[in-house]
Amino acid sequence: MTTHGPDLDRLARILGTPETSWLLERIRKRAAEGRTLTGTLTLSTASPAQRRAVDTLLGRAPSRGTSLTVRLEELDAIVRTSGIHPGGLRAAVEELTGPIPDTKANAQAEAQAWRRAYEPLDQALSGNAFLEAWWTRPHTRGAFKRLAGGDPAAARTLAAHTATVLTALPADGVALPILAARATGDAHALDADRPIGRLVLAGHRVMGPLARTRPRDPDHRPEVRAAPRPVG
Incomplete structure (x- = not known):
């Protein structure tokens, strides 16, 4: 059995017009x-040109009114059986407009990536009520x-x-540079503008009162002593 590919000219002429965008x-x-x-799918304020384009696409007699409704199952069947695109409606739309992203899966993957990003601080601050409250604020997470x-x-x-x-x-x-170097490998990592x-x-x-002793800054550098812009 021979499988024919999409008829790209017909596809563009019938479904790829401004009136069907x-x-x-x-x-x-x-x-x-x-x-x-x-x-x-319904277009509540269809123009005469949009109505004619859909009537032609569906092979039906000219219709009237402003509201225009398309049954997707019917459109899919027409696309497949007419030879416009054997892959069906989704494949035809992708042929005209490019791959359709899976936004739901992408959003889930991004959310999972951010949960993993939070893990080091989630684990380290667990049990410190002061820091947990600060870290879980939406403003802190956004910053x-x-x-x-x-x-x-x-x-x-x-x-x-x-x-x-x-x-x-x-x-x-x-000293702050020593603490920074030990923790990150960068002596300037704790500068206030980093x-x-x-x-x-x-x-x-x-932090709780018992943990508020500041590391020593032997150089008294203003950029280290300066209070940071609000983070949370």
Whole structure:
């Protein structure tokens, strides 16, 4: 049995027009959300040109009115049986507009990546009521994401280094550059204008009284002593 490919000229002429763009956009959105291409799509204020385009696509007599409804099962069957695209409606839409992303799966994967990014601080701060309350605030999480540049992989490293420093406090008598180098390998990581420095200093402000002893800064550098911009 011979399998024919899509008729790209007919596909573009019938379904790939400006008058059917609303239909393509709705189908893409539904498919991207993981919903089946069944049921109906309705355009409440269809122009005469949009109505003619859909009537032609469905092979039906000219219709009237402003509301325009398309049954997706009917459209899928027409696309398959007419030879426009043997793969059906979704394949035809992707042929015209590009691959349809799985937004639901992508959102789930991104959420999982951020949960992994939070883990070092989630674990390190567990049991400290002051720090847990600070760390779980939506404002703190949002600032953390911005400091990591919106990258979950970079955020996990940032969380791990921040957790190492916060769990090392109090560190009375230890110079900040030494503490920074021990925790991160970078003597300037705790500078107040660096992401780790901003997070640590913000967390330090909310720590319990017994842990508020600041590390020693032998150089009295203003940028280290300066209070960070609000993080949480």
